[in-house]
Amino acid sequence: MAEVTVKQLAESVGTPVDRLLKQMSDAGLPHKAESDAVSDDQKQTLLTYLKTSHGENSGSPKKITLKRKVTTQLKTGGGGRGKTVSIEVRKKRTYVKRDAAEGAEAPSQAEPTPAADSIASRRAEEDAKLEAARQRDAEEKAREEAARKETAEKEAAEPAAAEKKAKPEAKKAKAEPEEVDPKLAVAEAEAKMAKEDRTSDKKKHKTEKPIRVDDGPAADARKAGHKKGGKRAEVAQRSATGRGGNKHQQMLSALNEGEGFGRRRRPKKGHGKKRDHQFERPTAPVVREVQLGEAITVSDLAQQMSVKAAEVVKILFKMGVMVTVNQSIDQDTAILVIEEMGHKYTIVNENAMEDDVMEVTYEGEESPRAPVVTVMGHVDHGKTSLLDHIRRTRVTAGESGGITQHIGAYHVETGKGMITFLDTPGHEAFTAMRARGAQATDVVILVVAADDGVMPQTEEAIQHAKAAGVPIIVAINKMDKEGADPDRVINELAQREVIPEDWGGDTQFVKVSAHSGLGIDELLDGVLLQSEMLELKAHYEGPGKGVVVESSLDKGRGAVATVLVQSGRLSKGDVVLAGHFYGKVRALLDETGKQVEHAGPSIPVEILGLNGTPDAGDEFVVVDSERDAREVAEMRSERSKESMQAQQQAAKLDALFQGMGSDEQKNLNVVVKADVRGSLEAINASLQKLSTDEVKVNIVASGVGAISESDANLAITAGAVVFGFNVRATGKARQVIEQAGLDLRYYNVIYDLIDDVKAAMSGLLSPDLREEIVGLAEVRDVFNSPKFGQVAGCMVIEGTVYRNKKIRVLRDEVVIYEGELESLRRYKDDVQDVRQGMECGIGVKNYNDVKAGDKIEVFDVKEVARSIDD
Known part of the structure; x- marks a missing residue:
């Protein structure tokens, strides 16, 4: 037979090339690749190795006996009288291996089983076929050698001929595995027994007869032959001997690889492999790494x-x-x-994403921008009137109580340039709002009335401006009044370290009048001069960035936020992130209510489209992705919520420890709703300042917008008072409040609200207890009475001694006893009081150690109402 390649040989015997190369390497053959040629001698060497590896020439066992014992239980009887009987089934089978030569020489020995005869006969036939094949291979080899020497052309055509001649070899290789090994027979018999065991488990009520030596797969095949014919008996025999158990899966795998003994079958998936446990208990503690924020x-x-x-x-x-x-x-x-x-x-760093979103990079050079000016000062010193004259509008007329209670942002065009003004309220409740105004501004105009001088809120404005590092321009207003005294104002401000330029300082002082317009131009010139000295610049291109000046909730427009752009450009359609809220800008409105498309640095505008009302002072930025804005806003809200929970828990614990051993603190629960966020914050801050050690203002809920039904229900649950500042309750909320009898109050001036809360808190304060000495009696002598015990004969030296009031016994001006009078007599009569200069007999209740010279002090305890201002 002509030489073939390793790949062709693997295809003819039906085994993978890699497996065949491994087997050839184990047999000592030099083949490494699938294109290497395999000669007839090498095939013979491989065949001999495979037979040896499967124990054909080794001393395998001649006889194998298999035993199996199965115990089952059977219930007999019924009606509660049944018994459980244990049934034991024992099985024993013996398999004998007989060689063909041994069977021919010693026929007198123990008669082999039909299965052993069949195996021996088939092995003899296979040996004869193998010998004939060897002879044919030798002849073919000789002819091939002659043909290879004749012509080179025939050598080129030789692979096709070799491929044709390889078919008989393949047929022969396929025929060789028909030989059955005794070990395989043992495995097949064991599988047969397992099948019968499963059948017997289903039929527990039947007993089985003993199994003879000649019972087994071969006997089953013989019985099948009697019924179905010889050919079908052979099929039954092969079927019986072709099953294997889990115990011999390695042998079956080797047979399926085409190594030549028995019928080739693929093992079931997972058989013959050791299964690993899915979980193993750790032998040492597992150290984990916690991501901590x-x-x-x-x-x-x-x-x-x-x-x-x-x-x-x-x-x-x-x-x-x-x-x-x-x-x-x-x-x-x-x-x-x-x-x-x-x-x-x-x-x-939990804020990494937030830092990336808030960090805005700009390209190009900065350009000069308009100054942002904040007007500060005491209430009713003319701040808004001054702006009123500049803007030619009437803002004061629309304010409740004649004072400003919101932050207003306006930009005006003057003959010398544009200026943006922030008008902050002057009332003390808006300290926080003024602080935010100072932080967002470039120049502060401090308005001081010439007829009033420096007031507490004026000092606070100076402190805020200095803390923010913002230059101050002092506007001495109301110069047209008769009582104007600007020198007094200058002296008072100099005492607060606000030195005018005339005195060698760095602060401009301008005398103005909002009524007549005196000094307005000089004031604007001073602002522009100061801005030139500051060299204010900003980027005009890029994402907009700035600060929230004010926010409110409008019934028709939703959340409205007044923002001041500090750098970049804010355009309609931008995605804005402001504090805990975000949204797409639906509209941009200037201070006059007109829609604009863009807003640059130092321009205040109102934006519509946010999903909530951000706090005044929050920073806003234009974000590229709405998804990023939403994630950062949700993260901020979650962080704020967790921080609030931690503070509440700490507050609860602090209150728990502080309240131990003391009287319970009284709370005044309130629900506050306001029209804008800035006013709401100011009210909350003012109410919290009113809290004392005895009475605390507990703000149950606060928000921007009308008083809703949920607010009313919350107030009912908490027993709270509802305050509405420039807002009103809805129809359903009023019904709920009326039915529950809640206290609902409306305000439009903040100090009216604060005064009412003070009055309510004063009613919750416990009154002061004050002692008042009403009489003093001196003991002159002591008498023994059979009815009252010791009776002190006294002289009233001060005031009046009363029968029903408390007393103290003093000895050498030291209190030795405090109690009550048991009797008060004058002569033989019981009396209710004895006045100064009169004698009386006093019996002290539960005290018998009164001596001459002691003093008996009669006092009264009175309750005095307290107030928050005390």
Whole structure:
């Protein structure tokens, strides 16, 4: 036979090339690639190795006996009287291996089984076929050698001929595996027994007869032959001997690879492999790394450490921190818990995404921008009137009580350039609003009335301006009044370290009159001069960025925010992130209500489209992606919520420890609704300042907009008073409030609201107890009475001694007893009081140690009402 390649040989025997190369390498053959040629001698060497590896020439066992015992239970009887009987079935089968030569020489030995005869006969036939094949291979080899020497052309055509001649070899290789090994027979018999065991389990009520030596797969095949014919008997025999158990899967795998013994079958998936456990208990503690931010909830901390939340709560309790699984703990406490449980931690920056969004980069050079001027001063010193004259409008007429209670932003065009004005209220309740105004401004105009001088809010405005590092221009207003005294104002401001330029300082002083327009041009010139000295510049191209001046909730337009652009350009359609809220700008409005398309640096505008009302002073920025804006806003809200929960928990604990051993603190619960966010913050701050150790103002809820039905229901639950500042209750809210009898009050001036809250808190204060001495009696002598015991004969030296009031016994001006009178007599009569200069007999209740010279002091305790101002 002609030489073939390794690939052709693998295809003819039906085995993979890689497996055949491995077997050839184990047999000592030099083949490494599928294109290497295989000669007839090498094929013979491979065949011999395969037979040897499968134990054909080794001393395999001649006889194998298999035993199996199955125990089952059977219930007999019924009606509660049945018995359980154990049934044991024992099986025994013996298999004998007989060689063909041994069977021919010693026929007198034990008669082989039909299965052994069949195996021996087939092996003899296969040996004869193998010998004939060897002879044919030798002849073919000789002819091939002669043909290779004749012509080179025949050598080129030789692979096709070799391929044709390889077919008989393949047929022969396929015929060779028909030989059955005794070990395979054992495995097949064992599988047959397993099948019968499963059948017997289904028929537990039947008993089985003993199994003889000649029972087994061969006998089954013989029985099938009697019924179905010889050919079908052979099929049954092959079917019976072709099954294997899990015990011999390695042998079956080798047979299926085409190594030549028995019938080739593919093993079932997963058989013959050792199954690994899906989970193994760790032998050492697992140290996990916890990602830790500024705060973390107990449940999240437990999840990252792969422990139960109850374990974390237990450790916190031992540390003196009482929390639940849903509450947040700070970073330091979390670090202690992590180290206590043997884990590691990594501090992560939770604000990385927020920092990326808020960081805006601009290209190009900066250009000069208009100054932002904040007008500050005391209430009723003429700030708004001054702006009124500049803008030629009447803002004061629209303010309640004649004072400004909102932050107003306006930009005006003057003959020398544009100026943006921020008008902040002067009332003390708006300290926080003035502080935000100072931080967002370039120049501060401090308005001081010439007839009033420096007031408390004037000093606060100076402090805010200095803290923000903003230059001040003093406008001495109301110069047209008869009582104007500008020198007094200058002297008072100089005492507050506001030195005019005439005195060698750096502050401009301008005398103006909002009524007549005196000094207005000089004031604007001073502002522009100061801005030139500051060299104010900003980028006009790029994403807009600035600060929120004011926000409110409009019934028809939704959330409206007044913003001041500080750099970049804010356009209609931009996605804006402001504090905890975001949204797409639907419209831009200037201070006159006209829509604009763009707003550059130093321009205040109103924006519509946010999903809420941001706090005044929050920074806003234009974001490229609405998704990023939403994620940052949600993260801020969640962080604010967690921080608030932590503060509430701390407040609860502080209140718990402070309240131990003391009287319970009284609370005045209020629900506050205002028209704009700035007013709401000012009201809340003012109310919280009114809290004392005895009475506390508890703001149950606050918000911007009308008083809704939910606000009324919340007030009912908390027993709160409802305050509306420049807003009114809806129809349903009024019905709920009337039905529940709640106290609903409307205000449009903030100090009226504060005065009413003071009065209500004064009613909750416990009154002061004041002692008043009403009489003093001196003991002259002591008598023994059979009815009252010791009776002191006294002389009233001061005031009046009363029978029903408390007394103190003084000895050498030291109180030795405090109690009550048991009797008060004058001569033999019981009296209610004895006046000064009269004698009387006094019996002290439960006290018998009164001596001559002691004094008996009679006093009265009176309750005096208190107020918050006390």
